[in-house]
Amino acid sequence: MKKHIAGFPRIGVGRELKKALEAYWKGVISQEVLEATCRRLKLHHWGIQESAGLSYVATGDFSLYDHVLDVTAMLGAVPERFGEFDAAGVGIDTYFRMARGDAAANIAAMEMTKWFNTNYHYIVPEISPSFSPSLSSRRIVEDTREAIKAGFRPKPVLVGPVTWLSLAKASEGYDRWEKLEEVVAVYCGILSELAEFCSLIQLDEPVLCADMVPQAIEAFVPVYKRLNAASGNASLLLATYFDTLDDNLDLALSSGCGGLHVDLVRGRGCLEQVLGSLPSGMIFSAGIVDGRNIWKTDFEQALDVLVRIRGDVGEERFMIASSCSLLHSPVDLEEETSLNPELKNWMAFAVQKCDEISVLGDILDCWDCSEALIENTEAIQSRRNSAWVENKEIREHCASISDQMLHRSSTYQERREKQAWLNLPLFPTTTIGSFPQTAEVRRQRRLFSKGTLGAGEYEQFLKDEIHEIIGRQEDLGLDVLVHGEVERNDMVEYFGQQMEGFCFTENGWVQSYGSRCVKPPIIYGDVSRSGPMTVEWSTFAQSLTTKPVKGMLTGPVTILSWSFVRDDLERSEVCRQIALALRDEVQDLEHAGIRVIQIDEAALSEGMPLKKKDRASYLRWAVDAFRLTSSGVSDSTQIHTHMCYSEFNHIIGAIAAMDADVISIESSRSRMELLDAFRDFRYPNEIGPGIYDIHSPRVPSKEEMMKLLEKALVFIPKERLWVNPDCGLKTRAWPETLASLRNMVAAAHALRDIHSYVC
Ligand SMILES: Nc1nc2c(c(=O)[nH]1)N[C@@H](CNc1ccc(C(=O)N[C@@H](CCC(=O)N[C@@H](CCC(=O)N[C@@H](CCC(=O)O)C(=O)O)C(=O)O)C(=O)O)cc1)CN2
């Protein structure tokens, strides 16, 4: 029986990749040193897979920034603004400029967005008529050769052409599918090269689990016919994940590929259908170990399914696998020394998942693994029967939620009048919450968590920072201020740390984009709030200024989406528990005199099911959770929300149903394209479409931002338009932050001058 994983996390257990990348970008280390770190990581990760007993090691899953950008580089899809690239191919500096922009040359980065419904971000390929696909990066071949040289048996992994093209963004009016033939030709070249020394090559086509556009559907089978032909003796494994195949199952089955990988965690629903129609000769790769959560696999349940599959397809055509790439899991549970041992015993990270896959295979192969099976059963039982998981009081509280709790007392129009006391000018300026998390802030937090710095000193340090941040905003002339979120390590982890039902890792890092990582908290039990979480910081900030300070909370859907969530309770129910806890926080803030409160729902659209048919029910409970959080305040308190990376167009109705008084959204990278949504649907409340990209250090000019605002004014009445950046500023440094905000405020003032004279 063959065993494999769809990909391994690349960041490194000690975030070695992050550190090396950031050092390289700062000019502290050379390309050679960076590449040496990467080589060490790859070898280490291959070693883990091999010593677990997996049949292959994944290659091509390692990336300097993003695996979608790797394919973009392979195809030579370098947007014109980055200039000519080297004839030898896309070098790493061009590659990084595409990902991060070029501040010195004033070149904007490529867009970045969520990888399906995960918290991983990929760089969106750009396709223009002038794009001429040609093999421009051979990294995957080089990495695979390296694996062979080191004695491993590689299975190269790359994003397939239909998914790559589907995720791309074409120049206006251009049909991306016109490039299909040439794109496929490049893939054919690379596949035939890999086929010379690999017997199995994995092509990831998660788009098969989403709603595909007609062009993609039409293209699929002919494209795969060519790819299979080019792959000679190597077998192509068509990998699908994140949902069921449903309507696209026939495409997958007719692809002519040697194997089909199915996600049996999120796509279990189509198992019978797949088994019923799998062509004889096609390998079935069973993605049974969850690549996106941290719970141990229930071996007994998994074995039932696996035995059933093996009975159908036979030993020869059967592979056991992770549901998707382990990119979305933390690296190694063994690194966790402070987790409660009982909780820890319920979990498996990437390294442990490799072992789980291997052991499941061994058990099926009738090796004597009874010990592993007993241990697993005990762990599963311990979690199932634990007294820490369920809390009667919380359950009762949740059951008593009334419809009235989901509504503000008055309509937006009425509330607007009652909020006039805020006395805000036309085009009010604000920021999204965080200010630069400088090295010094992180250092102080680290000293505090190590115990080197006392609680009092740490608190004083944070207060001094807030003082400074308030002063800077006053100097800039911003209208609604924020306290800056300096006390937070992360907008989700921080809240989790103050609620019951959560636990935390020390090293459970997961890549979010490029060098940026998150440490998702783990929700293992019923959630409640132990006491106020943010009130002290917000009231301290408010005491320093006469301008309104926005209270700053992370919303229930976002806390849910960016945590590892228990799988023994409906997500919607976990979300309600979080919402109920946050509702108390909102009311506490109001009582403490914080009268503008932002509840971030950055992950609302990310959490959306991939298929249209499942979306309405998700949006219903997600919007209800937001309303439950936000509706307990008086009319004169202004509720804000913030969203980023959203495909707003198809959920604009749901966003309106959240009924926040003000929403800020990301839009600058897409040059206000999202405003298309407002062409047909007039958003009824106030809105701040972000006018500068905070993901890049580039300082946008006043004129540039004015242009974006003028664009917005076509669809948004001037009385309802806010002026703000795309997102929080925590990843930026102070100099560019101040320069950008100065220009932003100037743009708002200039616009005020123009528009206050126009009736
Ligand atoms: N959960 C989550 N998801 C999100 C976002 C988000 O903010 N949170 N934002 C969107 C974009 N994604 C992002 C994800 C991460 C970061 C980010 O800045 N991450 C930081 C880590 C944040 C953090 O947890 N910081 C901790 C730990 C910092 C740290 O690395 N400390 C050093 C020590 C530092 C020192 O002594 O100087 C260490 O532990 O080794 C803290 O501030 O306390 C990073 O990778 O650098 C930004 C955006 C979408 N998804």
Ligand code: MET
């Ligand atoms: C990813 S959304 C970020 C919102 C948060 N308030 C911040 O400013 O950082």
Ligand SMILES: [Zn+2]
């Ligand atoms: Zn944001």
